[in-house]
Amino acid sequence: MAQQHFDIAIIGAGPGGYSTALRAAELGKTVALIEKDATLGGTCLNRGCIPSKALLTAVHSVETIRNAERMGINASLQSIDFGKLRDFRVSTVETMTKGLTGLLAHRGVTVFRGDAVLRGAHTVDILPAQGQTHVLRSVKAEVFEPTDAQFTIVADDIVLATGSRPLALPDNPFTGALIDSTQALELNTLPASAVIVGAGAVALEFASLWNAAGCKVTLLIRKDRVLSTWERRTSMTLTRELKRRGVEVITRTAVEHVDTGANLGATVHYRQNDSTEERVAYGEVVLAAIGRVPNTDADWFRSSGLALDDRGYVVVDGFGHTNLDGVWALGDITPGHALAHRAFEQGITIAEKIAGLDPKPVLDETVPQVVFSFPEAASVGLTLDQAKTREDVLEPEETAYPMLSNARMLMSGEGGSMTIVSGEFADEPNKRVVLGVHIVSPIASDLIAEAEQLVGNHVPLADAARLIHPHPTFSETLGEALLKADGRPLHTR
Incomplete structure (x- = not known):
């Protein structure tokens, strides 16, 4: 030895x-x-970040084609070459x-x-x-x-x-058409229909990916909105946007069991709103994405x-x-x-x-969370509710910025939201800082990087609001939200 x-x-x-x-x-x-x-x-x-984002990057092309018609550009999706997509x-x-x-x-x-x-x-x-x-x-x-x-x-x-590793549904091990995220990434073709159990990042990214590629997606979630532990405006906005894109979001569900059977596909048996009545949802595949x-x-x-x-x-x-x-x-x-x-x-x-x-x-609290859904969601720092429970945080406030007042957001045709949470730390009185930033927008994953610097470095709100953001960009949404939080709104009331 x-x-x-x-x-x-x-x-x-x-x-x-x-x-x-x-x-x-x-x-x-x-x-x-x-x-x-x-x-x-x-x-x-x-088996995670990189292959999933590769597929999401590819399917963004489908989103672009569909959005082009709204702007007067006639284009159509002829087909998806699944071999090249896999390669x-x-x-x-x-x-x-x-x-x-x-x-x-x-x-x-x-x-x-x-x-x-x-x-x-x-x-x-x-x-x-x-x-x-x-x-x-x-x-x-x-x-x-x-x-x-x-x-x-x-x-x-x-x-x-x-x-x-992926967490299986209670008493329902991964088998047959009941798959985990690793198996979902290894599919050589995209399913025609899918049921996804879960409301976190993995569930929402696959919902966006498959829905954009033409799959009929049913999303079963336990609460009244996706990302239920996130800032409420953010999670409600993303729930609405997923529905607007055609994802069927069924709220307040409890999965009883999944039948995979001998035939292709699987059937999910679930209850809704604490009812004793059993309901079913069928998919060519069922993705369990309830955590790890x-x-x-x-x-x-x-x-x-x-x-x-x-x-x-x-x-x-x-x-x-x-x-x-x-x-x-x-x-x-x-x-x-x-x-x-x-x-x-x-x-x-x-x-x-x-x-x-x-x-x-x-x-x-300085670690940014990102969901690469369509549109993206990102968050860093505290929500207002979290700030209120902290003994070391004084006078927390929440500022909501209307995203459609931004020109690039308006051009994108997307819905979105931006929330700034500000306040003071007890050991730094009279220094109002950015405590949290919560975003839904097309490039939220990039915007959150600046927000992380503000939150992590306890940058005074007034100083953060004076930083200049190029016009016209999505980044202006954060700049204008900071101005509004500082009591100096520009293009908003």
Whole structure:
């Protein structure tokens, strides 16, 4: 059995794991990155963010064609070449994963392919991954070579980044036409009809994708609106826009069971509004997108003494410390937003903390949330209701900006909303700042980046409102909303 020492060993090569590896190597640490899958990048690069956005980018072309007629341009969609669409998705993923592999090699990160087992605060055993007889290792050359049937790493610090997987409906495992998001992305053709159970980002992105491509989409949600934990105006606006596009949104539902049967398709049996009457919805496929579950069910998570909460998440502080000295955790296995960009920042923070630097802790209230639906939705910071419950927040207020007063929004033919939440922190009296920004608009995913800077850096509202936004752009919506929040509206009342 071979053994090797590293400064840092990282279990899992998704966004959190590889960002830790890249930053730690940059800081001069010797790094081992362990991944059981055949490719690096985790769910995000292989089965989530990148392939789904590739498909959404492609289908945006369909949206553009349909919108052209409203402006006097006669164009039509002849057909969708599903083979080329698949090739576009696959090639995008391959380009990104190959680039990541090359970058890790360039930084000198040693990559192991195998199943990792934590044996203590400083020891990781690696066993062959499924289908392998030996642990594979790549050192700077992007080429994997077999080592032993078991490999032991001794490390000063160990970082856990094992990610998450789709959560199945209770008593309804994924089978047949009842699929998860990974299977949905691997479909070689788009369904003619689909039922989607869920109201979060994954559910809404697939609803938009399939609906734009001509699929009849039925969306079953538990509350009265999608994104029910978001700011109310944002979630109500997006619910309305999905309906306007033809998505059938059925509210206040409780799924009883799903029949997949021997024939193609599946039938969802559900109740609505607490009624005892059973209703049904049929789809060529049924996508269950009700959340994700952390990959912490391996025996070693508990046998090692790691502190887990009642949902199976690893308990950490803002720097990623676990209860075990020298063991850190990040990403989807820690409580908070399950987002790649949050994991990136957690990885950078952990690497810098291990290296003896003094990074700031990762705060979930400064992590932007984005839904790449049609139109997009994005949010960062506090809602008014959340601000009112905070003892450290004084005099919170909410400002709604009428999006159709913006020329580009009017041209787009889209509906949207913009809400600014402002107030003061108790430790910074007489300094009114932006506490939260909540947007529905065609490029909300880009607009939220500026909002994140304002919220995260506690920029005074008056200073933020004085920033000039180019005209005519979608970004003006944020600029004008800030002016209105500061009591100086320009093109609005």
